[in-house]
Amino acid sequence: MQFRATSIIFVQKSMLTTQRKQVILSRLERDGQVVAKALSGEFGLSEDTIRRDLRELAAEGRLQRVHGGALPASPATGDFVQRQAINPGEKLSIARRAAWMVQPGQVVILDGGTTCVVLARELPLSLKATVVTHSPSIAVELMNHPHIEVVMIGGRLFKHSMVSVGAAAIQAIADIRADIYFMGVTGVHAEAGLSTGDLEEALVKRAFAAHAAEVVVLASHEKLNAASPFVIGTATMATTLVVEHHTPASATNDLAALGIDIVRT
Structure with a gap:
């Protein structure tokens, strides 16, 4: 039972992270940029957590990190x-x-x-x-x-x-x-x-x-x-x-x- 409860909590946290990333991408599409400090206040999370989200999204090619936040990543980067x-x-x-x-x-x-x-x-x-x-x-x-x-x-x-x-x-x-x-x-x-x-x-x-x-x-x-x-x-x-x-x-x-x-x- 202990393992199952822990697994449920992990899945819930994982889903929340995924949802948060989708919101970040939506903000990026709407506004053309996102600022880590503003996102931190919006989500009630530390800037370190937001920066981790941005790093992970950047690694997936979904955005381009810049000082203080992120910009849309250019899709024109293939060979x-x-x-x-x-x-x-x-x-x-x-x-x-x-x-x-x-x-x-x-x-x-x-x-x-x-x-x-x-x-x-x-x-x-x-x-x-x-x-x-x-x-x-x-x-x-x-x-x-x-x-x-x-x-x-x-x-x-x-x-x-x-x-x-x-x-x-x-x-x-x-x-x-x-x-x-x-x-x-x-x-x-x-x-x-x-x-x-x-x-x-x-x-x-x-x-x-x-x-x-x-x-x-x-x-x-x-x-x-x-x-x-x-x-x-x-x-x-x-x-x-x-x-x-x-x-x-x-x-x-x-x-x-x-x-x-x-x-x-």
């Missing part, structure tokens, strides 16, 4: 093949709008994201420009563009994202002065900044941004107001954000308030 299947229509719309920004004679950096691969495909065959990339996938897409000179950045191939990373890549980037850099990210947040799922990728993106006159971030809706573990830079690193035409103003108002130009497809 290259998986990410190609996420919102292909939206990516095409964003890529087409971004392609219009490229002017003849420019030096353009194309990042290694799946949207940038579509952007490379959408560049007109008549365009005369130089494209710098650390993505073999983009280089292949541009093989049939007779007037585009392709400069490949070498380094260690990070197979998860099909891009070159590491010290050799960053060193090569130091010799580039580009007109425009089209950046792929997995998270865009006014406070948490621009982020991605790998540290070396973040460092390469940061180096590209430092060597471009303009930084254009391509962001399908699932990346907005979400965060990933590794910060590329503050949101204001972006001069322009390209989003799908039906993206609500509420999703971009905080970013626009920072002086970022919001371009809808």
